[in-house]
Amino acid sequence: MSDFVQHIINGLASGTIYALVALGYTMVYGVLKLINFAHGDVMMVGVYLGYGTAFQLGRGSQSSFLGVLLIFLVAMAGCALLGFVIERFAYRPLREKPRLTALITAIGISFALSYGFQLDWVAHLGSASVTLLPGAAPRAFPEIIKPTEWLVFGDRDVVVWNWQVISLGIAVALMVGLQLLVFKTRFGSAMRAVSFDHRTAALMGIPTDRVIATTFMLGSALAAGAGLLYAIKDTAVQPLMGTYVGLKAFVAAVIGGIGHVPGAVVGALLLGLCEEFVVGYTSSSWRDAVAFGFLIAVLLVRPEGLFGRAVAEKV
Amino acid sequence: MTEGATQVLGERRPREPLLEVKELRVSYGAIKALHGITLSVGKGEVVALIGSNGAGKTSTLRAVSGMVKPAGGRITLAGADVTGLKPNLLVPRGMAHAPEGRGIFLNLSVLENLELGAYLRRDRAEVTKDAEYCFSLFPVLAERRKQQAATLSGGEQQMLAISRALMSRPTLLLLDEPSLGLAPQVVQTIFRILREVNGRGVSILLVEQNAHLALALADYGYVLETGELAMAGPGQELLASPEVRRAYLGE
Numbered sequence: 157m158s159d160f161v162q163h164i165i166n167g168l169a170s171g172t173i174y175a176l177v178a179l180g181y182t183m184v185y186g187v188l189k190l191i192n193f194a195h196g197d198v199m200m201v202g203v204y205l206g207y208g209t210a211f212q213l214g215r216g217s218q219s220s221f222l223g224v225l226l227i228f229l230v231a232m233a234g235c236a237l238l239g240f241v242i243e244r245f246a247y248r249p250l251r252e253k254p255r256l257t258a259l260i261t262a263i264g265i266s267f268a269l270s271y272g273f274q275l276d277w278v279a280h281l282g283s284a285s286v287t288l289l290p291g292a293a294p295r296a297f298p299e300i301i302k303p304t305e306w307l308v309f310g311d312r313d314v315v316v317w318n319w320q321v322i323s324l325g326i327a328v329a330l331m332v333g334l335q336l337l338v339f340k341t342r343f344g345s346a347m348r349a350v351s352f353d354h355r356t357a358a359l360m361g362i363p364t365d366r367v368i369a370t371t372f373m374l375g376s377a378l379a380a381g382a383g384l385l386y387a388i389k390d391t392a393v394q395p396l397m398g399t400y401v402g403l404k405a406f407v408a409a410v411i412g413g414i415g416h417v418p419g420a421v422v423g424a425l426l427l428g429l430c431e432e433f434v435v436g437y438t439s440s441s442w443r444d445a446v447a448f449g450f451l452i453a454v455l456l457v458r459p460e461g462l463f464g465r466a467v468a469e470k471v
Numbered sequence: 472m473t474e475g476a477t478q479v480l481g482e483r484r485p486r487e488p489l490l491e492v493k494e495l496r497v498s499y500g501a502i503k504a505l506h507g508i509t510l511s512v513g514k515g516e517v518v519a520l521i522g523s524n525g526a527g528k529t530s531t532l533r534a535v536s537g538m539v540k541p542a543g544g545r546i547t548l549a550g551a552d553v554t555g556l557k558p559n560l561l562v563p564r565g566m567a568h569a570p571e572g573r574g575i576f577l578n579l580s581v582l583e584n585l586e587l588g589a590y591l592r593r594d595r596a597e598v599t600k601d602a603e604y605c606f607s608l609f610p611v612l613a614e615r616r617k618q619q620a621a622t623l624s625g626g627e628q629q630m631l632a633i634s635r636a637l638m639s640r641p642t643l644l645l646l647d648e649p650s651l652g653l654a655p656q657v658v659q660t661i662f663r664i665l666r667e668v669n670g671r672g673v674s675i676l677l678v679e680q681n682a683h684l685a686l687a688l689a690d691y692g693y694v695l696e697t698g699e700l701a702m703a704g705p706g707q708e709l710l711a712s713p714e715v716r717r718a719y720l721g722e
Binding site for chain 1: 536537538557558559562563567568570574576577578579583586587588590591635639
């Protein structure tokens with residue numbers, strides 16, 4: 157029984173990280189009907205930005221409250237900027253083109269980031285050297301949040317770690333915040349209008365380019381936050397991490413019904429739980445098979461996802 | 472009397488110009504939709520643009536409201552050159568476009584659709600008042616204000632499209648086939664409301680296949696044929712002209 161409870165806790169914890177990444181996928185899909193396959197790689201860039209910031213801060217201050225805050229801020233702001241640049245120069249020129257064009261571009265950006273970051277590129281400025289691209293080798297992510305056991309039940313039968321509670325808290329807060337943003341604000345109704353029909357939205361006076369760019373920036377910042385939580389848990393950072401986590405989050409978003417904000421979170425939590433139970437009771441080799449098997453099963457029974465609504469495609 | 476290739480009937484009552492379109496050309500890739508058309512809408516005027524399918528009526532409206540970039544020509548609104556401006560920059564200049572296919576946000580409620588029509592306005596109290604005015608024009612919408620727009624009938628969606636366009640307090644209203652696919656009674660209601668809206672000083676550029684209805688409402692009309700203006704004249708004179716009667720009124 158205590159194993160079971162422990163698995164639930166661990167599953168929810170990894171699910172929340174998927175959830176934060178999945179929210180970005182689902183938001184961008186919501187406004188653009190584009191699967192932004194570069195989303196996971198934007199997350200990876202965020203983790204490296206956080207890594208670099210932590211490195212600059214040094215051992216002493218990187219784990220202080222202000223240090224952690226700064227690391228998250230730099231990573232999230234940097235990714236928001238990256239998201240803006242990607243949207244402006246890669247996707248916007250293709251907006252009126254067939255959707256497949258943008259999709260393939262997204263895959264291209266994904267590869268450019270994940271393989272570009274495997275290059276070693278150190279710039280020498282006088283005596284100082286600046287690492288511009290980190291190289292393929294995985295690096296240990298610093299312990300910016302020192303893992304501590306927050307709650308211990310019985311004789312260490314069930315343990316709740318601090319980072320698990322922190323990431324669950326952040327994910328829930330962000331989900332509630334997004335839900336309020338989308339359904340209670342002026343910007344949110346603009347987003348929903350753009351999502352339904354961006355040409356007509358422009359006729360209402362809505363600056364559609366700005367709405368889409370802002371959505372990209374929000375999604376990318378969320379990804380950076382999620383990536384840092386993932387790196388804290390996994391204690392490692394490497395250029396291909398985004399592809400892996402991104403794919404899982406994409407699965408979660410599709411399971412929940414892509415474009416649906418709470419759906420993405422529920423899908424991610426289900427996926428996290430599902431993986432954890434498989435790993436806990438069988439073998440970790442089955443983890444990915446089960447994750448994608450779960451996706452196939454959901455798509456067979458409910459192609460629109462758990463919360464999505466079936467939409468007839470206009471021909 | 473002719474002006475270029477356009478046959479012009481009768482005399483137009485002079486008005487202060489609001490919208491002036493000169494030599495407007497629109498292309499979609501290699502396909503030329505408009506070959507240089509010139510028309511105008513005066514302050515307080517209802518102008519109808521009639522013609523058959525594919526004549527370029529919708530393209531004209533789209534170019535005027537900024538949905539497509541003109542390949543050539545000049546569009547002036549209240550004296551200012553607005554050629555090529557994006558739609559969201561034309562709304563604050565007093566233009567509202569109820570597009571082809573109505574463009575209702577089916578995922579939003581009736582009230583949310585209306586509020587989006589007033590997206591650029593900050594005067595909340597006045598916006599609420601205007602929404603109530605729209606509900607008084609079309610009481611059936613008032614009953615459905617909280618309903619998802621997807622549950623509305625075609626006629627109700629058209630009423631919502633017109634109401635939503637009015638929510639920005641436009642000086643110029645562009646309407647694309649408001650009668651399309653609707654029952655005659657509903658069409659009557661909508662045209663009665665258009666007359667009332669015009670009576671409040673809103674100028675209207677109306678695209679219609681239903682030539683009879685459009686010309687009966689319009690002060691002035693243009694006949695568009697394959698991307699060129701074939702005829703122009705006061706609504707009543709066009710209605711009476713044998714060519715129009717033969718080509719568009721089935722006589």
